[in-house]
Amino acid sequence: MFAYYMELALRSLKRSPGLTTLMVLAIGFGVAASMTSWSVFRAVSGDPIPWKSAKLFVPQIDNWGSNGRSSDGEPPNAMDYADAMALMRQHRAKLQSAMYQISPSIVPAEASRHPVNVGGHAVYGEFFPMLDVPFKYGSGWSASDDANRAQVVVIGSKLNQKLFGGANSVGRSVNIEGHDYRVVGVLDHWNPQPRYYDVVNSGGFNSQSDDVFLPFQTAIQANIQNDGNTNCYAVPKEPGFVGLQHSECVWIAFMVELDDAAAVSAYRSYLDGYAKEQQQAGRFGWAPNNRLRDLPAWLDNQHVVPSDTKVSLLVALGLLLVCLVNTIGLLLAKFLRRSGEIGVRRALGAPRRAIYLQFLTEAGMVGAAGGVLGLLLTCAGVASVGWVMPKDIASLARLDVSLLVLTLLVAVLATMLAGLYPTWRASRVQPAWQLKSN
Amino acid sequence: MNLPIRPILVALRRHKAGTVLIALQIALTLAIVCNALFIIHARLANLSEASGVDEPNVFVIKNQWAAERPTAQVDAQVQADLLALRQLPAVRDAAPASGYPLQGGGWDNLVTLTPDQTHPITDSAVYTSDEHFIDTLGARLVAGRNFRPDEVMVMGTQQSITPPTVIVTRALADKLFPGGHALGKSFYAMGTTPSTIVGIVDPLHRQGVSQWNKAYAGQALIWPLRADDARGIFYIVRAKPGQLAAAMREAPKALYAQSRMRIIDPKDGVQDYAAIRHKVYDSDRGMAILMGIICAVLLAITAAGIVGLTSFWVGQRRKQIGVRRALGARQRDILAYFLTENFLISAAGVLLGVVLAVAFNLWTVTRFELDRMSLAYVGVGVLVLLLLGQGATFAPALRASRVSPVEATRSV
DSSP, X not given: OHHHHHXXXXXXHHHSHHHHHHHHHHHHHHHHHHHHHHHHHHHXXXXXXXXXXXXXXXXXXXXXXXXXXXXXXXXXXSBOHHHHHHHHHHOOSSEEEEEEEEOOEEOOSSTTSOOEEOOEEEEOTTHHHHTTOOEEEEOOOOHHHHHTTOOEEEEOHHHHHHHHTTSOOTTOEEEETTEEEEEEEEEOSOOOSSOGGGHHHHOSOOSSOOOEEEEHHHHHHTTOOOOSOOBOSSOOSSOHHHHHHTSSOBOBEEEEEOOSHHHHHHHHHHHHHHHHHHHHTTSOOSOOOOEEEEHHHHHXXXXXXXXXXXXXXXXXXXXXXXHHHHHHHHHHHHHHHTXXXXXXXXXXXXXXXXXXXXXXXXXXXXXXXXXXXXXXXXXXXXXXXXXXXXXXXXXXXXXXXHHHHHHHHHHHHHHHHHHHHHHHHHHTOOHHHHHHHO | OOOOHHHHHHHHHTTHHHHHHHHHHHHHXXXXXXHHXXXXXXXXXXXXXXXXXXXXXXXXXXXXXXXXXXXXXHHHHHHHHHHHHHHSTTEEEEEEESOOTTSSXXXXXXXXSSXXXXXOSEEEEEEEEOTTHHHHHTOOEEEEOOOOGGGOEEEOTTOOOOOSEEEEEHHXXXXXXXXXXXXXXXXXXXXXSOEEEEEEESOOOOSOOSHHHHTTTTOEEEEEEEEOOSSEEEEEEEEOTTOHHHHHHHHHHHHHHHOSSEEOOTTTSEEEHHHHHHHHTHHHHHXXXXXXXXXXXXXXXXHHHHHHHHHHHHHHTHHHHHHHHHTTOOHHHHHHHHHHHHHHHHHHHHHHHHHHHHHHHHHHHHHXXXXXXXXXXXXXXXXXXXXXXXXXXXXXXXXXHTOOXXXXXXXX
């Protein structure tokens, strides 16, 4: 029976090619616009470390007081040196790391080659196990390396390719800003998007992966400057990088791993206790105003998903809605035009259910055709998203099987949904009335 | 002309579903198109913001130092570099800088009139350079004077120095001293000592173009400081007219001839203002294009939908049209009937659409910190959709008007 309905539908669609084309075009464009925006939205709003994000937390400490707070009372979104170091020393979380963005130059061994500039972070050894960072060769460094300011470095796969041709370079040395560092680990491809461990400096998305990781205190000692944002409520009293370390300026990102609710509340009260201590010591002239957000809440708080992406998705969904309203109207016209045919079929004994099946099949076929067109347009859309979105974000939009299946599914289901009302109207056609008037 | 509105309304009652669907489609289209137009216009306005820079002839070199050196050595290198750049045949002038207009973000300070003021008056972008800065950018000095070479101070990495003199933009001058007599007045920009305004330029864009920067549009100050940061420095270079390409080729070579211990990214280490502008307004241009495409598709689909449904109605009513024609209705009466019918439906749709458009805008204002939409966009949208409806109805209506009176006598 279904094959028969397919044949009927095909014949009916052929009878009014203009109307059919119009519906297919509308659904194709509507679905493609939505799916293209969706591909971008899902790329930027995805959880960068879904297996662990609920255990990763970002502490914020208010070291500026009420005049330095934003209008919503939020403390600074980064840490100053003194607080970050105190939190590292007291080590109350399972794993934790302070970090700051660096951009040192690497001087190649051969004198003929130009120095190159690479991006990276100065971090603590616990950074690597905390974020499950994948290693190709070797590993991170130990707590004693941190304490002893060891001259070690972890490099990214891209830099390893550039400097050592991709070979296992553990134990070899790299010249960074004029000092030699021993390679202890080489990362496998790792460039999480958003760059959740330091969204303040990456703006969330960055197509350039971090290629060098130095021990925090080693970098401080080597005077490797902070390359990220520095925000000051007051100008530092002393000059230079050391002056920055003695100031209340915020420039350090911080992340901790807390495995259960008890650990979270313990850490929360620890932070408040720390701020109270600072208040009693006279450094803070205000009550504790700390925050401890888990990673998803932190990404949301920092507006990592650009509002342009959200607005685009909304507008595209609006377009799909209009296309569907349009399809309802056209299907209605198309179905009711065949009242005569429906009358004959009903008079010959077709139950209402048969009419339903027949017309929903037709709607589904229109949807499928629209879906196929939508697929092609979505492919084109995802490929050309770079024209209308910033590169770092556009490069994240991917075409994969799930997107293609979703495109077809949305097209068919949406069209059948749109076909429900016209089908219902068609099933109410009175056979007697139709037969008489003809 | 006496339009037969009552019979149209009576007839529409027999096509409730179709009528409601068209009206709804028009309403939704209007709501989306108004907001999209508003976004497009706002973004295009961003794209055409004046930078105050002689853009066809200016480019920026991002020069990073390959090794850490004391400030005095960096300063000697910077001075030698600038001298080499200024001597190039294709170069008119060159200046050091810690940032440049349309860079995409950079240094800014809070500004107060007294050192102990707790609530700052405003926020100002901070440029640091020497006496060549204004000529190199091609900015216009509208009052006062340029810096003298002896006023330029040296600033090391992360050092904070407040020079006694400053040049400000007209926008900052007016914000601080609304009376218009800013020249010779002093203010504080997060320092313990004041800076006295010796010159005013207009216009000069800030480094940033983000929504946050909008509140402080055009507010910038220039301090006579050579920022000899250990990490690197920007060199702004102005080519002689028509010699931009030659200057962009020569400049990095001249710098490498001075010293090889520097990094100028071969990909984007040297950028002209066309590239800088293109990059900084990337997302604005993209949103404008995207909204434009969506508007076009939306209007096309709505128009096609109206054509489709009206054609169906015409087909359904051929017999009635024939009867009217036989009873003496002229062709243009039939035409007017369908056009009026569409106008009534469109008007209802537009009314609902205006409400939706404003509601959607108000929601985005609170949710995405967009600006409030001016009603002019709604007006334009209403006009566009009414015209679109009439245009889309015209062809089927014309076909209806050509129905012969004989049809009345035929039974389908």
